[in-house]
Amino acid sequence: MELALETRNVTKTYGAGATVTRAVDNVSVGVRSGEFVALVGPSGSGKTTLLAMLAGLLRPTDGDIIIADSDLGRMKDGPRTAFRREKIGFTFQANNLVPYLTALENVELMLRLNGRLDRDGKARAKDLLVRLGLGDRLNNLPRQLSGGQQQRVAIARALIHEPAVVLADEPTASLDTERAFQVVETFATMIREQKRAGIMVTHDLRMVQYVDRVLQMRDGKLAREITDRAEILAMAEAGVHDAPVAVTLPETLPVFAPVPAYVQPAFAAR
């Protein structure tokens, strides 16, 4: 299947000369439609910076970011804003929702921004919220919703305009464990159903059990890519960040590292 999102040797540097910092260093990844990928790594590893570039909020210093056949990195500000509005869905750690709009109005906002809020759009927005278990919360303001409910509204808003790519920045940061699992599970289900390309940045490795692939970053580089289901589940069970990684990297694609010794050998998948 074709890649919905692809980065080719993407680099982001700050400063110059002796003080240059490589926040993202030569990262090449691809995500297909219907695939859900987790971007993990310790603080300062570059994952949020990479996410910002994928969202069109930051321009890469070098390399290409191709989403839906468009090179995001080379767009000027105006077209990039429009592209973000039309082709990308986003949920944030906090301040996801407009506080003076109801749950339904927050979801309709994306359609309104895109000039697509017609009767059909309103019906879809309502259906999506009902599907997410918020049928009785349509007219509630964000302050009247729990953290998990707010995140689900944010998910609906990120999906309603049928974007090519859906990005989530720490969607479980302010949620308790039960809500966190619910939100990410819902997110994964919707992405696969609607065949979007989904990327989730998370510190909480327990959440990776819901993804198809884990991209592990360290010091700005893509240190490791994990596709093996058992290894992913093991990582989720361990729930820690600093697993040892292999450092040999090919020119374009990451290699797999051996399963760390500390990981529990037997892990019952949820």
Place this chain on the structure above:
Amino acid sequence: MAFYLAIKEIWRTRGRFILFSGVIALITMLVLFVAALAEGLGSGNRQYIEKLNAELVVYQSNVDLSAAASRISVSNLNKIRRVDGVKAVGPIGAASVTLASPLKDGADPLNVALIGVEPGLPGEPPAFEGRQLGGRQSREAVLDRNAALRTGIQVGDVITIKSIQDTREQFYELRVVGISDGRQYSLQPSIIIPFRTWEELRPQAVVGGAPGAELVANIVAVQLDNPADRDAMAQRIQAEVRNIEVVDTVTAYKATPGYSAQQSTLDTQRYFALLIGILVIGGFFQILTLQKVAQIGMLKAIGAPNSVIGTAAILQIIAVTIAGVAAGAAASLALSLGFPPQVPIIFSPAAVVAAVGSLLLIGPIGGLVSVRYSLKVEPLTALGLAQ
């Protein structure tokens, strides 16, 4: 889209926007009342001169256009009358006396300006109730509207005025034959009487005036054959008659002692109130914007263009300003209805329009900084990456 966001936010968080409007309403009331006070005090100073049925006013020379210090003799008055182009001249005398009776229950005696004019000549105001003054030496009086309102005196009443002559209080009776429109003189309501009667009743060293003395006016009102010829006629009269200074009515009332200082003080207060309004409104909207930085960053991150963000902010500022100014103006006018007539507050249409116009600008001007700030918010704030 911008309108939608602006209205939704105003409606759903109306408490804070009502507060902003309330502050603007208070500033509006302050500006309008200062403007009305300026108009009222200015009018009180200039009303009589401003409404003179004459194009020019003649003072004695070298008195800095002070009517109290000016003396124009009958001979000079006659010379002015004979200048080619002069249609009519009227002597005007002004002095301060006290209206002793009748007064409203419990009211103190009222200080009034006693103005002497020649009946039928420039200087005599038209009577809108009753009739004009009759004989040249009659004991008749025309009250200006302010005096009538404050005392309740009506046409036909007999009034008693107290004048200090020699060293004694002298009381004189006058019959009210007419009431004119507002003709305040030096912030006092006025009583207009025939010039010769005025010469007898005014405060002076001799009780009843010195018999046979030449009549001396303070100023002379001059009507012209061709009112458009005002400037040329002023020069001609001044050239042909000695020891006088001829000015138009605007120059005359602006020279009233304290008038310019009073008006500039009140104007300064008004401009300061507007400046304070700009700073206060600007401060309010800046605080509101600072509280919304994360929300604005999120909106930009999901693709809201700057035009939507900026337009929504401007629409809110305009809506809040209009609501506040309207409320303040309505409250000011309602409050003014309760003021007694002696309070010098006048809401003239021109002054109100000018004040409201400038007030409608203080919101947008004050809010410019906050609008600019919101446009500069980076969408990266949504991710916590803004520099």
